[in-house]
Amino acid sequence: MTTSPPPPSGTPAWRVLFRMLAAFLALFAFAFWAAAGWNKGWTKNQIAIPQTDEITGIEFITYQDHFAPGLELLSAAFFFSIALFGITFLRRKNKS
């Protein structure tokens, strides 16, 4: 009596894992960007806080440490996610 090998599954496990990772990365990046202030400009390490000098009326700026990821970081994360997702569709060339 011989045992036959298991039938090949539809999608290899590593492809499924990479697709899940890509989806997780995209969702995490979007959630982090939105939670950090929905900053539609450049990434900032500090935020400018306008203040006014009482005697002179001069408006001046002080800075406070605050990380706000910008659209360029979100774009980079999406680009990486799409690349990761795209890798899962690559097929090895058959050597003839």
Place this chain on the structure above:
Amino acid sequence: MKLPALLASLALAASVTAAPTSFDFKDPKGVNAVQFHLDSLLEPIAGTAGGVTGTVSFDPEAPAATTGKIVVAASSLKVPNSTMTEHLLGDGWIDAAGHPEITFELVKLDNVKTAGTTTTADATGKFTLKGVTKDVSLPVKLTYLPNALEKRTKPGNKGDLLVVRGEFTILRADYGIKPGQNEDKVANEIKLTLAIVGSAPKA
């Protein structure tokens, strides 16, 4: 001569011979700054330069005779993104190491109008950035605050304050800052806004 008449004569003589007061713009409270704004790809970039020093000689009785020079430490330029600040101070942009000072030297005031303690005028001066000096003109507003130093610092610190406000626009290409490069990402036009206070302590 009677005493009141003598005092009046002395006061008149003092006012005629009164010298302009020198105001020091190194502000102990750190309020002085030049703000700069320029358009860029995602959003306008706004930053400040807080290292302001210099002196302005101002006489409230003769504001047209005002002279002075304001110096900004190039290394004090700052934007809310530290990487962007590093690029800004680097050789390609401001070159803060090679050209540590940005200066404005007042040459003359035209169209001087004074109302109360506020004087408005059109200032002409020499603006130097990255080793390049050009003539610039800008509307300025000078606010003289007599005996206000004490309120701003500490009791017993007698003296006057002079607030200078102005705004002008330069083209970075005129000062050798990446002329013709990256203008689709960072605008050529830079708006500079000045709001600074100088103090003149009285002995």
